[in-house]
Amino acid sequence: ETGVTQSPTHLIKTRGQQVTLRCSSQSGHNTVSWYQQALGQGPQFIFQYYREEENGRGNFPPRFSGLQFPNYSSELNVNALELDDSALYLCASSLQAPPGSDTQYFGPGTRLTVL
Amino acid sequence: DQQVKQNSPSLSVQEGRISILNCDYTNSMFDYFLWYKKYPAEGPTFLISISSIKDKNEDGRFTVFLNKSAKHLSLHIVPSQPGDSAVYFCAASADSGGSNYKLTFGKGTLLTVNP
Numbered sequence: 076e077t078g079v080t081q082s083p084t085h086l087i088k089t090r091g092q093q094v095t096l097r098c099s100s101q102s103g104h105n106t107v108s109w110y111q112q113a114l115g116q117g118p119q120f121i122f123q124y125y126r127e128e129e130n131g132r133g134n135f136p137p138r139f140s141g142l143q144f145p146n147y148s149s150e151l152n153v154n155a156l157e158l159d160d161s162a163l164y165l166c167a168s169s170l171q172a173p174p175g176s177d178t179q180y181f182g183p184g185t186r187l188t189v190l
Numbered sequence: 191d192q193q194v195k196q197n198s199p200s201l202s203v204q205e206g207r208i209s210i211l212n213c214d215y216t217n218s219m220f221d222y223f224l225w226y227k228k229y230p231a232e233g234p235t236f237l238i239s240i241s242s243i244k245d246k247n248e249d250g251r252f253t254v255f256l257n258k259s260a261k262h263l264s265l266h267i268v269p270s271q272p273g274d275s276a277v278y279f280c281a282a283s284a285d286s287g288g289s290n291y292k293l294t295f296g297k298g299t300l301l302t303v304n305p
Contacts, residue, residue, distance in 0.1 A: 117295030181233035
């Protein structure tokens with residue numbers, strides 16, 4: 076059983092550019108969630124995908140979008156980058172299950188720096 | 191509006207003693223609580239969880255206590271070991287009809303266990 080992997084590890088972009096971050100979920104997991112962790116803060120929920128459809132969204136603007144593929148991989152796309160988008164982006168996979176068993180397993184993250 | 195609060199940014203304990211990390215929440219809809227541990231340059235690692243129907247859950251050296259009336263939970267680590275030194279995040283989720291399991295995180299507590 077493989078864990079959650081993310082690529083790239085680090086990324087530097089300039090304001091206004093677009094970025095795509097990738098995540099490979101744990102085998103067998105049908106749900107992927109993306110989080111943004113700013114310096115000194117806890118992770119903040121961006122959105123969740125379940126069976127390739129968006130399943131919930133946090134307080135992030137539409138320029139944050141995502142995709143989930145049948146092979147358990149997923150993408151986070153951010154358009155028109157702003158300086159405040161600089162953060163660690165984490166993806167987490169889980170198996171949608173009855174309440175009380177919602178354990179999300181995180182990847183190592185992608186550190187995005189916007190200049 | 192911080193729905194999950196970890197009021198102690200840091201905690202320092204001696205090896206072999208008990209570490210107690212605290213977490214308060216404000217949203218009464220939260221029904222599932224988790225603790226994650228995070229080392230630098232790694233993603234959060236799941237540690238232990240508790241459902242709102244319980245008040246205690248144990249796993250080896252780790253015990254989580256939940257006081258629903260006070261909207262408070264705590265993580266006890268005993269005995270503490272130097273390898274436990276990390277940032278600990280408290281997280282909570284609400285089962286909104288099985289369609290959204292987003293996690294709401296606190297800001298984290300840096301635990302340092304001194305040899």
